[in-house]
Amino acid sequence: MSRVNPFDDAVTARAVIDDDGTLVEWNEGARRLLGHPAEAVVGRPAAGLLADDGVPGAPAGPRWDGMVALRHRDGRTVPVWVLAHRRPAREDRPADWLVVTPLEDDAPAPADDPLSAATLMQSPCAMALYDERLRLRRQNDAMDEVVGLPEHRVRGLRPSEIGGKPQSEELERHLSEVLATGRPQDVRTYMRTGGEQHAHAWLAQMAPVTGPDGRVCGVSMATHDFTENYLARKRLQLVNEASVHIGSTLDVTRTAQELADVCVPGLADFVSVDLLEEREPDGEPSARVTTPVTLLRAAHRSVLHGSPDVVMELGSLASYPACSPQADSLVRGRTIVRGTASGELRPWLAEDPRREKWVREFGIHSVMSVPIRARGLTLGVAVLTRHRRPDPFTADDVLLAEEITARAAVCIDNARRYSRERETALALQRSLLPRTLPRTAALEASSRYLPAARAGVGGDWFDVIPLSGMRVAMVVGDVVGHGIQASATMGRLRTAVRTLADIDLAPDELLTHLDDLVVRLSEESGGDGTTGEVGATCLYAVYDPVSRRCTLARAGHPPPVLLRPGGRPGLLDVPAGPPLGLGGLPFESVEVDLPEGTVLALYTDGLVHSRDREGEAGRELLYAALQQYAGSLDGTCDGILRALLPSGGAAADDVALLLARTLGLPATQVSTWDIPADPALVAPIRKQVVEQLDTWGLSEAAFTAELVVSELVTNAIRYGARPIRLRLIHDETTLICEVSDTSHTAPHLRRAKTFDEGGRGLLLVAQLTQRWGSRHTPEGKTIWAELPLYEEE
Structure with missing residues (x-):
């Protein structure tokens, strides 16, 4: 025996029995008590050690203690008080029963024993003293209440034998460190002791006990119940996590999933978030909820790997009757807590055998249904359930769930409003952009438009406009900003370009007139004499298939990329010109010869500019993708988008791309x-x-x-x-x-x-x-x- 490992198996009779009643462990203390060596009893039924009149009743619960009549090896009957703990299964062993009894509980202590001299009994703090073998020597009345057993019953047992839980083994390890090092330790743990119905948070303060010679001869442990402080801190931590993690995006489904993720496992073992599907003509949720309620499963989260406790798949619809917690809380407009033990869930489960089987199979015992409400609107419901945690939902849990759900509700409503505005802007933009490009004798064209993933719909546009004399105009533009206003401005500019193109203005003249229009729009958008922030860039080109010449001008827009037959892609040198909206500055046109079969790429800056790329890296990728051109404009468009945009096409800014292949008129x-x-x-x-x-x-x-x-x-x-x-x-x-x-x-x-x-x-x-x-x-x-x-x- 050493200070590092002070345990002496000979002073405690210890045995382990598996679920089949077979002895799997037998220590030296058990041999001392009953005389049987380990090889004689391990692997045999434990019932063989019971005297005829010493058979105890079936253990109920995770712990049992009482007197048992056992048969000694020599045939005599030995009455023994035993303490039995039900130990759950672990990765390294199956579930079993730990059975212990002390063998040296009443040995008289020396008169100068410092453990005996310690004053414990009248302290309101739960205290215990362990000797240098980490066997219990003394514990006061307060500790008796915590342990749930009197001192004379557990004297001589180690902490792990008294508690029988993983947390008890952890405490024993810390006590051993104090004994070996002589340095005190404070240990926090959350566990249910023998005298408790629910788990509590404990602070165990451990200190060495020394004799007159300064030698460490034992360890004292004082425990303090700080459950209220612990739970308050956990609640505050959970609220803080909700503030940080919920609402990271403007996506309704993602926000709902963040709500479920935050609540598991801190508040519940399983959480589902269901949203109301009904909508009024204006796109708002129904003001009044009636039963049965149809809900869309938006998110769920489980503590179990693989979520085997899921009843509804994501994206599915279900109808909930009036007796269900979901419908009840939505109709009442407040949180509902129900338990299976009280039978409150029985009417609902009787109507849905699948859910009844779900509740029974996973042992669900407590359900809390919290309406998701924001700005006076009911958006859905969050349902929290417990099956692994034994304690039901408390009033504090209700307050915490309502606080987290209220924060999530605002984020969900923001995401819903953003999604609605985005859909409106997309619909507006689709109506303003050309559905198909015209077929002309001057060129073949293909286009792509992708709205920004997060910034919202912008004002990017493109167009192909047939002109007189078989000529054709190509235009790409970008309005500053995002949202419906940008889309509406884009529509006005596109209409203006078509109108100016119909009178066959030269590209530089057309941009001058367009610049005047943007200046007027800026003035109209301002208020109180201030100037608005309307601005745009634009590239306008006119190609003549008879002369095979193209005239171009640009207003602050990225220059086009040119791929001549048999050549390599490169920028077309077009004078930059100022962005539209500055007013009074000139634009300059340039005229170039384009052989038949030349591919011209017009695009907005969202295609080549990215936070993940520096300098000209985006344009180099465009060159490389365009170099792969093999005769299909549609295929080349798709290849360019794959090469330059993130996977899934989630661009940070709007992207407009127009590819044109020139034709010549013989x-x-x-x-x-x-x-x-x-x-x-x-x-x-x-x-x-x-x-x-x-x-x-x-x-x-x-x-x-x-x-x-x-x-x-x-x-x-x-x-x-x-x-x-x-x-x-x-x-x-x-x-x-x-x-x-x-x-x-x-x-x-x-x-x-x-x-x-x-x-x-x-x-x-x-x-x-x-x-x-x-x-x-x-x-x-x-x-x-x-x-x-x-x-x-």
């Missing part, structure tokens, strides 16, 4: 004539047009085209300025007639009076064509008209 589909300023030559021009249409196989359009050409050329000769040029362009569906001159005076329709000799030409053109208009050019103007081509049946 020279054989374009014909041009220089027109002398002589009205007498209009007839030969008409004849040449008819002949050209015959060459193209478009004779069915010759009559209408002849009339349109005659009117446009005649007007140019009469009102325009030389030189005058006629151009015909066609594709599979459209024939375009264009007449250009150097006059900047734009024509307009007017209604001719009965006796007027003129004024009917443009009206006739408008009636014969599907579209007509004029555009200004650096040299003057061009009048154009589009005629539809129909295939012969």
